[in-house]
Amino acid sequence: MIVRYISNVTIAFNPFSPRARTARLFMSLLPPDARTMMKVNTKVLPRTSELGGSIHVVFKDGKEVKLDTSKMGITDVVEECDRHSRTLQRKDALTG
């Protein structure tokens, strides 16, 4: 996953729901020094919460991606985030 262009991540999940898996895996994809590069918020939802998990990513150019990860796989989530990161990467490469 390309994390260079992310400025803010909020991850919320209910640990007692099997649908929290994707959000939790997303959290584990952030590199060890992620907290020096971006702002990471984790929110543990109460046990009775209906929502399995959700992530909210803000990129450095201001674009926001909000996903309900309850019914998504981790590859889909990474793909969603990387799509915008790649355009930023290309822009970066062209401007030098």
Place this chain on the structure above:
Amino acid sequence: MPPRLPLPALLRAPSTLLPRVRTYASIAHAPAAAPPIARRAATQPESHKAASTRKTQLHRTYLSLIRSSPLLIIFQHNNLRAVEWSALRRELKNALTKLDAASAPLTTINLVRPALFSSVLRVAEGFDKEHRFDNGLAGTSKEAYKSTLHLKETLDLHPLLTANVATLSMPVVAPAQLKLILELMFPEKRSKKGLDPLALSGLQKLVLLGARVDGHVAGGRIGEGRVLDGDQLRALSQLKSVEEMRGELAAILQSVGGGELVRSLGSVGLTLTRTVDGRRKMLEEGASDGKPVEETKAE
């Protein structure tokens, strides 16, 4: 602190390995039939997979971890560096030693393999709960696996055990220690002051998931695991210790009038004695008439 678990029967009785038989080749007579080669040492419990494999060893480690810890906190760790782990462990050890030097070294952090741990948890919850070792089958045996497979769907802790999971096991359910651990490792707002910066960056990557409390706090029975979420765990940490609560109860009873309570508790026995005594007198009177009740029954 004495160990909570009784030793299984196999380990209690010293048993010997198969004797080594030395034979020489000879033409004169066929050598005596050699004893069959043991697949496992007699001291080793039965296991589904080979006893020396890593999975079996981890299974046994996890099972003993679950059985021997009354309070097991489960949390997620996200890419901590080795130095951060060691700083965190050091801070935790120092803080706990200040509080209670005896139980501090027994409070440990273990990084576990979630799927394997989940499977072991099923065995701990559903097979040989009190660890009596009655049927002679170990937790690693095939039977243990098969008989607990149905718990896969119903176990509350099962969804917790995905991604990167670590456990923190405590030797006692002590709210004071728990409070300290929660404040240090999973602070709600601001982290504790004066921490090692490495530990500080490490604990930002920890997420508290839940906990398992095994047995009765005062009674010490095992085999009845209950699941707590983060909020319940924090509520538990705010409680007083069992000794303190007992002391308070005793003080209340003394001040409110323990005599009254003793009298009302004792009155049940008193009335029962009176009733039985009255009945006895009635029977005796009947016997003096020449017709005891028991004899008429016998005839």
